[in-house]
Amino acid sequence: xxxxxxxxxxxxxxxxxxxxxxxxxxxxxxxxxxxxxxxxxxxxxxxxxxxxxxxxxxxxxxxxxxxxxxxxxxxxxxxxxxxxxxxxxxxxxxxxxxxxxxxxxxxxxxxxxxxxxxxxxxxxxxxxxxxxxxxxxxxxxxxxxxxxxxxxxxxxxxxxxxxxxxxxxxxxxxxxxxxxxxxxxxxxxxxxxxxxxxxxxxxxxxxxxxxxxxxxxxxxxxxxxxxxxxxxxxx
Amino acid sequence: xxxxxxxxxxxxxxxxxxxxxxxxxxxxxxxxxxxxxxxxxxxxxxxxxxxxxxxxxxxxxxxxxxxxxxxxxxxxxxxxxxxxxxxxxxxxxxxxxxxxxxxxxxxxxxxxxxxxxxxxxxxxxxxxxxxxxxxxxxxxxxxxxxxxxxxxxxxxxxxxxxxxxxxxxxxxxxxxxxxxxxxxxxxxxxxxxxxxxxxxxxxxxxxxxxxxxxxxxxxxxxxxxxxxxxxxxxx
Numbered sequence: 001x002x003x004x005x006x007x008x009x010x011x012x013x014x015x016x017x018x019x020x021x022x023x024x025x026x027x028x029x030x031x032x033x034x035x036x037x038x039x040x041x042x043x044x045x046x047x048x049x050x051x052x053x054x055x056x057x058x059x060x061x062x063x064x065x066x067x068x069x070x071x072x073x074x075x076x077x078x079x080x081x082x083x084x085x086x087x088x089x090x091x092x093x094x095x096x097x098x099x100x101x102x103x104x105x106x107x108x109x110x111x112x113x114x115x116x117x118x119x120x121x122x123x124x125x126x127x128x129x130x131x132x133x134x135x136x137x138x139x140x141x142x143x144x145x146x147x148x149x150x151x152x153x154x155x156x157x158x159x160x161x162x163x164x165x166x167x168x169x170x171x172x173x174x175x176x177x178x179x180x181x182x183x184x185x186x187x188x189x190x191x192x193x194x195x196x197x198x199x200x201x202x203x204x205x206x207x208x209x210x211x212x213x214x215x216x217x218x219x220x221x222x223x224x225x226x227x228x229x230x231x232x233x234x235x
Numbered sequence: 236x237x238x239x240x241x242x243x244x245x246x247x248x249x250x251x252x253x254x255x256x257x258x259x260x261x262x263x264x265x266x267x268x269x270x271x272x273x274x275x276x277x278x279x280x281x282x283x284x285x286x287x288x289x290x291x292x293x294x295x296x297x298x299x300x301x302x303x304x305x306x307x308x309x310x311x312x313x314x315x316x317x318x319x320x321x322x323x324x325x326x327x328x329x330x331x332x333x334x335x336x337x338x339x340x341x342x343x344x345x346x347x348x349x350x351x352x353x354x355x356x357x358x359x360x361x362x363x364x365x366x367x368x369x370x371x372x373x374x375x376x377x378x379x380x381x382x383x384x385x386x387x388x389x390x391x392x393x394x395x396x397x398x399x400x401x402x403x404x405x406x407x408x409x410x411x412x413x414x415x416x417x418x419x420x421x422x423x424x425x426x427x428x429x430x431x432x433x434x435x436x437x438x439x440x441x442x443x444x445x446x447x448x449x450x451x452x453x454x455x456x457x458x459x460x461x462x463x464x465x466x467x468x469x470x
Binding site: 022125154 | 340391406
Protein backbone atom coordinates (compact mmCIF):
# COMPACT_ATOMS: atom_id res chain seq x y z
CA UNK A 1 0.00 0.00 0.00
CA UNK A 2 1.18 3.49 -0.82
CA UNK A 3 2.10 5.60 2.17
CA UNK A 4 0.70 9.05 2.77
CA UNK A 5 2.65 12.27 2.39
CA UNK A 6 3.48 14.71 5.18
CA UNK A 7 3.12 18.25 3.83
CA UNK A 8 4.79 21.10 5.70
CA UNK A 9 2.46 23.95 4.79
CA UNK A 10 3.67 27.50 5.44
CA UNK A 11 0.60 29.41 6.61
CA UNK A 12 2.21 32.85 6.77
CA UNK A 13 2.70 35.20 9.67
CA UNK A 14 -0.78 35.88 11.02
CA UNK A 15 -3.24 37.17 8.44
CA UNK A 16 -5.04 34.02 7.19
CA UNK A 17 -4.97 35.43 3.64
CA UNK A 18 -1.16 35.26 3.62
CA UNK A 19 -1.22 31.52 2.98
CA UNK A 20 -0.31 30.73 -0.62
CA UNK A 21 -2.85 29.35 -3.09
CA UNK A 22 -0.83 26.13 -3.16
CA UNK A 23 -0.61 25.91 0.61
CA UNK A 24 -4.36 26.42 0.92
CA UNK A 25 -5.12 23.80 -1.74
CA UNK A 26 -2.97 21.19 0.00
CA UNK A 27 -4.20 22.14 3.46
CA UNK A 28 -7.79 21.65 2.34
CA UNK A 29 -7.23 18.40 0.45
CA UNK A 30 -5.49 16.42 3.20
CA UNK A 31 -7.59 14.25 5.48
CA UNK A 32 -5.58 15.18 8.56
CA UNK A 33 -4.36 18.65 9.59
CA UNK A 34 -1.68 18.76 12.29
CA UNK A 35 -0.32 21.80 14.13
CA UNK A 36 1.49 22.63 17.38
CA UNK A 37 -1.07 22.40 20.16
CA UNK A 38 -1.96 25.52 22.14
CA UNK A 39 -1.02 26.20 25.73
CA UNK A 40 -3.46 26.63 28.63
CA UNK A 41 -6.50 25.54 26.60
CA UNK A 42 -5.91 28.24 24.00
CA UNK A 43 -5.78 27.54 20.27
CA UNK A 44 -2.27 27.13 18.90
CA UNK A 45 -1.21 30.09 16.75
CA UNK A 46 -0.92 28.20 13.47
CA UNK A 47 -4.29 26.59 14.14
CA UNK A 48 -5.92 29.94 14.84
CA UNK A 49 -4.60 31.19 11.48
CA UNK A 50 -5.89 28.28 9.39
CA UNK A 51 -9.09 27.69 11.33
CA UNK A 52 -11.19 29.66 8.85
CA UNK A 53 -9.93 27.51 5.96
CA UNK A 54 -10.58 24.06 7.45
CA UNK A 55 -13.56 21.86 6.62
CA UNK A 56 -15.70 20.15 9.26
CA UNK A 57 -14.75 16.68 8.00
CA UNK A 58 -11.00 17.21 8.40
CA UNK A 59 -9.31 15.44 11.30
CA UNK A 60 -7.42 17.84 13.60
CA UNK A 61 -4.18 16.55 15.08
CA UNK A 62 -2.69 18.85 17.73
CA UNK A 63 0.93 17.90 18.45
CA UNK A 64 2.68 18.74 21.68
CA UNK A 65 5.91 20.71 21.16
CA UNK A 66 6.75 21.96 24.64
CA UNK A 67 8.83 25.14 25.12
CA UNK A 68 11.72 23.49 26.93
CA UNK A 69 15.50 23.51 26.95
CA UNK A 70 15.74 19.89 28.19
CA UNK A 71 17.05 17.99 25.16
CA UNK A 72 15.73 14.59 26.29
CA UNK A 73 12.20 15.86 26.93
CA UNK A 74 12.21 17.61 23.56
CA UNK A 75 13.35 14.42 21.83
CA UNK A 76 10.55 12.52 23.55
CA UNK A 77 7.99 15.10 22.43
CA UNK A 78 9.19 15.00 18.81
CA UNK A 79 9.15 11.21 18.82
CA UNK A 80 5.62 11.14 20.14
CA UNK A 81 4.53 13.71 17.53
CA UNK A 82 6.24 11.82 14.70
CA UNK A 83 4.52 8.60 15.81
CA UNK A 84 1.13 10.33 15.79
CA UNK A 85 1.73 11.54 12.23
CA UNK A 86 3.14 8.17 11.14
CA UNK A 87 -0.03 6.46 12.38
CA UNK A 88 -1.88 8.15 9.49
CA UNK A 89 0.90 8.07 6.89
CA UNK A 90 1.36 4.29 7.15
CA UNK A 91 -2.34 3.83 6.36
CA UNK A 92 -1.91 5.88 3.18
CA UNK A 93 -3.49 9.01 4.65
CA UNK A 94 -1.90 12.39 3.84
CA UNK A 95 -1.20 14.82 6.67
CA UNK A 96 -0.67 18.60 6.48
CA UNK A 97 1.32 20.31 9.18
CA UNK A 98 0.42 23.99 9.51
CA UNK A 99 3.55 26.08 10.17
CA UNK A 100 3.53 29.67 11.33
CA UNK A 101 5.53 31.78 8.86
CA UNK A 102 7.67 29.79 6.43
CA UNK A 103 8.30 26.09 6.95
CA UNK A 104 12.08 26.38 6.35
CA UNK A 105 12.71 29.49 8.46
CA UNK A 106 13.34 28.59 12.11
CA UNK A 107 10.36 26.25 12.09
CA UNK A 108 9.28 23.45 14.42
CA UNK A 109 8.48 21.45 11.30
CA UNK A 110 12.17 20.71 10.81
CA UNK A 111 12.29 18.64 14.01
CA UNK A 112 9.09 16.81 13.18
CA UNK A 113 10.36 15.96 9.68
CA UNK A 114 13.75 14.81 10.95
CA UNK A 115 12.23 12.62 13.64
CA UNK A 116 9.80 11.13 11.13
CA UNK A 117 12.73 10.29 8.85
CA UNK A 118 14.40 8.47 11.72
CA UNK A 119 11.20 6.42 12.13
CA UNK A 120 11.02 5.68 8.40
CA UNK A 121 13.84 6.75 6.10
CA UNK A 122 11.44 6.44 3.13
CA UNK A 123 8.82 8.76 4.61
CA UNK A 124 7.42 11.09 1.98
CA UNK A 125 7.76 14.72 3.01
CA UNK A 126 7.01 17.84 0.97
CA UNK A 127 7.19 21.48 1.96
CA UNK A 128 5.34 24.47 0.56
CA UNK A 129 7.19 27.77 1.03
CA UNK A 130 5.40 30.80 2.37
CA UNK A 131 5.60 34.30 3.80
CA UNK A 132 8.30 34.47 6.48
CA UNK A 133 8.37 37.04 9.26
CA UNK A 134 11.22 39.02 7.68
CA UNK A 135 9.09 39.80 4.60
CA UNK A 136 5.99 40.47 6.70
CA UNK A 137 7.66 43.13 8.87
CA UNK A 138 8.94 45.04 5.86
CA UNK A 139 5.44 45.27 4.40
CA UNK A 140 4.05 46.18 7.83
CA UNK A 141 6.57 49.02 8.13
CA UNK A 142 5.93 50.11 4.53
CA UNK A 143 9.64 50.14 3.78
CA UNK A 144 11.76 47.95 1.54
CA UNK A 145 13.71 45.30 3.41
CA UNK A 146 16.68 45.25 1.03
CA UNK A 147 17.58 46.93 -2.25
CA UNK A 148 20.41 46.78 -4.69
CA UNK A 149 23.72 45.80 -2.99
CA UNK A 150 22.47 45.73 0.59
CA UNK A 151 23.51 42.71 2.58
CA UNK A 152 21.01 41.17 4.99
CA UNK A 153 21.68 39.39 8.27
CA UNK A 154 19.08 37.60 10.36
CA UNK A 155 19.99 36.92 13.98
CA UNK A 156 17.64 34.53 15.78
CA UNK A 157 16.59 34.63 19.41
CA UNK A 158 19.89 34.03 21.12
CA UNK A 159 22.96 36.05 20.22
CA UNK A 160 25.81 37.81 21.93
CA UNK A 161 26.59 41.52 21.93
CA UNK A 162 29.66 40.75 19.88
CA UNK A 163 27.60 38.98 17.20
CA UNK A 164 25.34 42.00 16.88
CA UNK A 165 28.34 44.33 16.60
CA UNK A 166 29.89 42.13 13.89
CA UNK A 167 26.58 41.91 12.03
CA UNK A 168 26.21 45.71 12.06
CA UNK A 169 29.77 46.06 10.74
CA UNK A 170 29.06 43.70 7.84
CA UNK A 171 25.50 44.29 6.69
CA UNK A 172 23.37 47.30 5.82
CA UNK A 173 20.23 45.52 7.01
CA UNK A 174 20.01 43.47 10.21
CA UNK A 175 16.96 41.67 11.57
CA UNK A 176 16.72 40.55 15.18
CA UNK A 177 14.06 37.93 15.74
CA UNK A 178 12.41 37.53 19.16
CA UNK A 179 14.04 40.69 20.48
CA UNK A 180 11.81 41.16 23.55
CA UNK A 181 14.11 39.60 26.17
CA UNK A 182 17.24 41.51 25.07
CA UNK A 183 15.69 44.80 24.00
CA UNK A 184 17.38 47.01 26.58
CA UNK A 185 20.85 45.72 25.72
CA UNK A 186 20.20 46.07 21.99
CA UNK A 187 18.84 49.60 22.45
CA UNK A 188 22.12 50.74 24.03
CA UNK A 189 24.21 49.21 21.25
CA UNK A 190 22.07 50.95 18.65
CA UNK A 191 22.33 54.21 20.59
CA UNK A 192 26.13 53.99 20.71
CA UNK A 193 26.17 53.53 16.94
CA UNK A 194 23.64 56.28 16.30
CA UNK A 195 21.30 53.74 14.68
CA UNK A 196 18.15 54.21 16.76
CA UNK A 197 16.63 56.48 14.12
CA UNK A 198 17.20 53.81 11.48
CA UNK A 199 15.63 51.06 13.58
CA UNK A 200 12.03 49.93 13.88
CA UNK A 201 10.07 47.15 15.55
CA UNK A 202 7.03 45.19 14.51
CA UNK A 203 5.05 43.28 17.10
CA UNK A 204 2.71 40.53 15.86
CA UNK A 205 3.18 41.38 12.19
CA UNK A 206 0.03 40.94 10.07
CA UNK A 207 -2.14 39.99 13.09
CA UNK A 208 -5.13 42.27 13.82
CA UNK A 209 -3.30 43.66 16.87
CA UNK A 210 -0.05 44.37 14.98
CA UNK A 211 1.99 47.26 16.38
CA UNK A 212 4.80 49.19 14.72
CA UNK A 213 7.44 51.36 16.40
CA UNK A 214 9.56 53.66 14.22
CA UNK A 215 12.56 55.65 15.43
CA UNK A 216 13.62 53.84 18.57
CA UNK A 217 15.11 57.03 20.05
CA UNK A 218 11.62 57.45 21.46
CA UNK A 219 11.52 54.00 23.08
CA UNK A 220 14.39 53.36 25.52
CA UNK A 221 12.00 51.03 27.38
CA UNK A 222 9.49 48.77 25.68
CA UNK A 223 7.44 45.88 27.01
CA UNK A 224 7.38 43.69 23.94
CA UNK A 225 5.56 40.43 23.31
CA UNK A 226 7.32 37.28 22.16
CA UNK A 227 6.56 37.91 18.47
CA UNK A 228 8.53 41.13 18.15
CA UNK A 229 11.11 41.71 15.46
CA UNK A 230 13.59 44.54 15.20
CA UNK A 231 14.81 45.83 11.84
CA UNK A 232 17.91 47.98 11.44
CA UNK A 233 18.55 49.62 8.07
CA UNK A 234 21.81 51.56 8.06
CA UNK A 235 21.02 53.45 4.86
CA UNK B 236 -11.96 62.69 -5.95
CA UNK B 237 -10.30 59.84 -4.11
CA UNK B 238 -7.05 58.67 -5.64
CA UNK B 239 -6.37 55.07 -6.52
CA UNK B 240 -3.99 52.80 -4.61
CA UNK B 241 -0.81 51.27 -5.98
CA UNK B 242 -0.51 47.71 -4.66
CA UNK B 243 2.88 46.01 -4.76
CA UNK B 244 1.77 42.39 -5.06
CA UNK B 245 4.38 39.70 -4.38
CA UNK B 246 3.65 36.93 -6.87
CA UNK B 247 6.19 34.41 -5.57
CA UNK B 248 9.16 32.86 -7.26
CA UNK B 249 7.79 31.08 -10.31
CA UNK B 250 5.00 28.61 -9.56
CA UNK B 251 1.77 30.63 -10.08
CA UNK B 252 0.24 28.89 -7.05
CA UNK B 253 2.84 30.50 -4.77
CA UNK B 254 0.99 33.81 -4.80
CA UNK B 255 -0.82 34.41 -1.51
CA UNK B 256 -4.61 34.36 -1.28
CA UNK B 257 -4.47 38.07 -0.44
CA UNK B 258 -2.14 38.87 -3.32
CA UNK B 259 -4.41 37.01 -5.74
CA UNK B 260 -7.54 38.75 -4.44
CA UNK B 261 -5.98 42.20 -4.88
CA UNK B 262 -4.41 41.33 -8.22
CA UNK B 263 -7.79 40.25 -9.56
CA UNK B 264 -9.77 43.19 -8.18
CA UNK B 265 -7.64 46.02 -9.57
CA UNK B 266 -8.58 47.50 -12.91
CA UNK B 267 -4.97 47.84 -14.02
CA UNK B 268 -2.17 45.28 -13.65
CA UNK B 269 1.38 46.56 -14.15
CA UNK B 270 4.59 44.54 -14.37
CA UNK B 271 8.13 44.91 -15.74
CA UNK B 272 7.91 44.51 -19.50
CA UNK B 273 9.66 41.60 -21.16
CA UNK B 274 12.74 41.81 -23.34
CA UNK B 275 12.92 40.88 -27.04
CA UNK B 276 9.15 40.45 -27.40
CA UNK B 277 9.04 37.85 -24.64
CA UNK B 278 6.62 38.04 -21.73
CA UNK B 279 8.11 39.56 -18.60
CA UNK B 280 8.71 36.97 -15.87
CA UNK B 281 6.23 38.38 -13.35
CA UNK B 282 3.64 38.67 -16.13
CA UNK B 283 4.18 35.06 -17.20
CA UNK B 284 3.58 33.97 -13.59
CA UNK B 285 0.31 35.86 -13.10
CA UNK B 286 -1.01 35.43 -16.64
CA UNK B 287 -3.23 32.50 -15.65
CA UNK B 288 -4.88 34.56 -12.90
CA UNK B 289 -5.77 37.67 -14.93
CA UNK B 290 -9.22 38.42 -16.36
CA UNK B 291 -9.80 39.53 -19.97
CA UNK B 292 -11.20 42.90 -18.87
CA UNK B 293 -8.12 43.90 -16.87
CA UNK B 294 -5.86 46.55 -18.39
CA UNK B 295 -2.25 45.39 -18.75
CA UNK B 296 0.44 48.01 -18.16
CA UNK B 297 3.96 46.82 -19.03
CA UNK B 298 6.58 49.16 -17.57
CA UNK B 299 10.07 49.50 -18.96
CA UNK B 300 12.78 48.86 -16.34
CA UNK B 301 15.94 48.49 -18.41
CA UNK B 302 18.88 46.44 -17.12
CA UNK B 303 21.38 49.29 -17.02
CA UNK B 304 24.06 50.71 -14.75
CA UNK B 305 23.59 54.27 -16.09
CA UNK B 306 21.97 56.11 -13.16
CA UNK B 307 20.44 58.87 -15.32
CA UNK B 308 18.82 56.45 -17.76
CA UNK B 309 17.47 54.40 -14.87
CA UNK B 310 16.01 57.52 -13.25
CA UNK B 311 14.36 58.42 -16.54
CA UNK B 312 12.87 54.96 -16.85
CA UNK B 313 11.49 55.01 -13.29
CA UNK B 314 10.03 58.48 -13.82
CA UNK B 315 8.31 57.36 -16.98
CA UNK B 316 6.96 54.25 -15.24
CA UNK B 317 5.74 56.25 -12.24
CA UNK B 318 3.97 58.69 -14.57
CA UNK B 319 2.24 55.80 -16.35
CA UNK B 320 0.97 54.46 -13.03
CA UNK B 321 0.04 57.94 -11.78
CA UNK B 322 -2.10 58.45 -14.87
CA UNK B 323 -4.48 55.81 -13.48
CA UNK B 324 -4.14 56.60 -9.76
CA UNK B 325 -5.08 60.25 -10.19
CA UNK B 326 -8.33 59.14 -11.86
CA UNK B 327 -9.16 57.02 -8.82
CA UNK B 328 -8.19 53.75 -10.50
CA UNK B 329 -6.28 51.16 -8.46
CA UNK B 330 -3.16 49.58 -9.94
CA UNK B 331 -1.47 46.31 -8.99
CA UNK B 332 2.21 45.88 -9.70
CA UNK B 333 3.18 42.21 -9.99
CA UNK B 334 6.58 41.59 -8.36
CA UNK B 335 8.64 38.45 -8.80
CA UNK B 336 9.37 36.94 -5.37
CA UNK B 337 8.65 39.26 -2.44
CA UNK B 338 8.00 42.96 -2.98
CA UNK B 339 10.41 44.06 -0.21
CA UNK B 340 13.29 41.74 -1.07
CA UNK B 341 15.60 43.29 -3.71
CA UNK B 342 12.58 44.28 -5.80
CA UNK B 343 12.14 46.76 -8.64
CA UNK B 344 8.95 47.85 -6.93
CA UNK B 345 10.98 49.88 -4.42
CA UNK B 346 12.19 52.24 -7.17
CA UNK B 347 8.72 52.58 -8.67
CA UNK B 348 7.21 53.36 -5.25
CA UNK B 349 9.91 55.89 -4.37
CA UNK B 350 9.62 57.67 -7.71
CA UNK B 351 5.84 57.77 -7.37
CA UNK B 352 6.20 59.35 -3.94
CA UNK B 353 8.41 62.04 -5.45
CA UNK B 354 5.63 62.75 -7.96
CA UNK B 355 2.98 62.85 -5.21
CA UNK B 356 4.00 62.63 -1.56
CA UNK B 357 0.41 61.60 -0.71
CA UNK B 358 0.35 58.68 -3.14
CA UNK B 359 -1.33 55.66 -1.57
CA UNK B 360 0.92 52.61 -1.70
CA UNK B 361 0.35 49.20 -0.11
CA UNK B 362 2.46 46.08 -0.31
CA UNK B 363 1.48 42.44 0.09
CA UNK B 364 4.32 40.20 1.26
CA UNK B 365 5.02 36.92 -0.46
CA UNK B 366 7.35 34.01 -1.02
CA UNK B 367 10.92 35.24 -1.47
CA UNK B 368 13.62 33.28 -3.29
CA UNK B 369 15.44 32.36 -0.06
CA UNK B 370 12.40 30.42 1.19
CA UNK B 371 11.73 28.89 -2.23
CA UNK B 372 15.21 27.40 -2.59
CA UNK B 373 15.04 25.73 0.82
CA UNK B 374 11.80 23.99 -0.10
CA UNK B 375 13.22 23.08 -3.52
CA UNK B 376 16.26 21.49 -1.87
CA UNK B 377 14.06 19.79 0.75
CA UNK B 378 16.25 21.06 3.57
CA UNK B 379 15.57 23.57 6.33
CA UNK B 380 17.06 26.99 5.64
CA UNK B 381 17.70 27.86 9.29
CA UNK B 382 17.02 26.23 12.63
CA UNK B 383 17.48 27.11 16.24
CA UNK B 384 20.43 29.51 16.75
CA UNK B 385 21.68 29.58 13.17
CA UNK B 386 22.45 33.01 11.80
CA UNK B 387 21.55 33.77 8.19
CA UNK B 388 23.30 36.10 5.77
CA UNK B 389 22.04 37.03 2.32
CA UNK B 390 24.58 38.49 -0.08
CA UNK B 391 23.08 40.02 -3.23
CA UNK B 392 24.51 40.00 -6.70
CA UNK B 393 27.65 42.03 -6.17
CA UNK B 394 30.03 41.23 -3.36
CA UNK B 395 33.76 40.95 -2.75
CA UNK B 396 35.72 37.87 -1.80
CA UNK B 397 36.37 39.48 1.57
CA UNK B 398 32.65 39.95 2.20
CA UNK B 399 32.03 36.28 1.50
CA UNK B 400 34.87 35.25 3.84
CA UNK B 401 33.49 37.50 6.60
CA UNK B 402 29.97 36.17 6.07
CA UNK B 403 31.19 32.58 6.33
CA UNK B 404 33.02 33.44 9.55
CA UNK B 405 29.89 34.94 11.11
CA UNK B 406 26.92 32.88 9.96
CA UNK B 407 26.06 29.20 9.78
CA UNK B 408 23.88 29.78 6.72
CA UNK B 409 24.85 31.99 3.79
CA UNK B 410 22.83 32.65 0.65
CA UNK B 411 24.39 34.07 -2.50
CA UNK B 412 21.85 35.52 -4.90
CA UNK B 413 22.59 35.71 -8.62
CA UNK B 414 25.72 33.63 -8.27
CA UNK B 415 26.18 32.78 -11.95
CA UNK B 416 28.77 35.42 -12.85
CA UNK B 417 31.03 34.73 -9.87
CA UNK B 418 30.57 31.00 -9.50
CA UNK B 419 34.15 29.97 -10.22
CA UNK B 420 35.59 32.35 -7.64
CA UNK B 421 33.03 31.29 -5.06
CA UNK B 422 33.70 27.60 -5.75
CA UNK B 423 37.39 28.04 -4.89
CA UNK B 424 36.60 29.86 -1.64
CA UNK B 425 34.21 27.09 -0.63
CA UNK B 426 36.81 24.49 -1.58
CA UNK B 427 39.47 26.17 0.55
CA UNK B 428 37.07 26.08 3.52
CA UNK B 429 35.96 22.51 2.87
CA UNK B 430 32.37 23.72 2.40
CA UNK B 431 31.57 22.36 -1.07
CA UNK B 432 29.79 19.34 0.42
CA UNK B 433 27.58 21.65 2.50
CA UNK B 434 26.69 23.84 -0.47
CA UNK B 435 23.90 23.53 -3.01
CA UNK B 436 22.45 25.54 -5.87
CA UNK B 437 18.94 26.02 -7.15
CA UNK B 438 18.37 27.36 -10.63
CA UNK B 439 14.94 28.81 -11.42
CA UNK B 440 13.40 27.74 -8.12
CA UNK B 441 9.74 26.64 -8.40
CA UNK B 442 9.66 27.08 -12.20
CA UNK B 443 8.86 23.97 -14.27
CA UNK B 444 12.51 23.81 -15.39
CA UNK B 445 13.93 24.14 -11.85
CA UNK B 446 17.31 22.45 -11.36
CA UNK B 447 19.02 21.54 -8.10
CA UNK B 448 22.72 20.81 -7.56
CA UNK B 449 23.77 19.23 -4.26
CA UNK B 450 27.37 18.73 -3.14
CA UNK B 451 29.31 21.20 -5.25
CA UNK B 452 32.48 19.07 -5.09
CA UNK B 453 31.02 17.52 -8.24
CA UNK B 454 30.59 20.86 -10.04
CA UNK B 455 33.82 22.88 -10.35
CA UNK B 456 32.38 24.32 -13.54
CA UNK B 457 28.72 25.19 -14.02
CA UNK B 458 26.97 27.23 -16.67
CA UNK B 459 24.25 28.81 -14.58
CA UNK B 460 21.35 31.01 -15.59
CA UNK B 461 20.69 34.42 -14.05
CA UNK B 462 18.20 33.06 -11.52
CA UNK B 463 20.62 30.82 -9.67
CA UNK B 464 21.05 30.90 -5.92
CA UNK B 465 23.74 29.23 -3.85
CA UNK B 466 23.08 28.06 -0.30
CA UNK B 467 25.83 27.23 2.16
CA UNK B 468 24.89 25.54 5.44
CA UNK B 469 27.92 25.02 7.67
CA UNK B 470 26.18 22.56 9.97
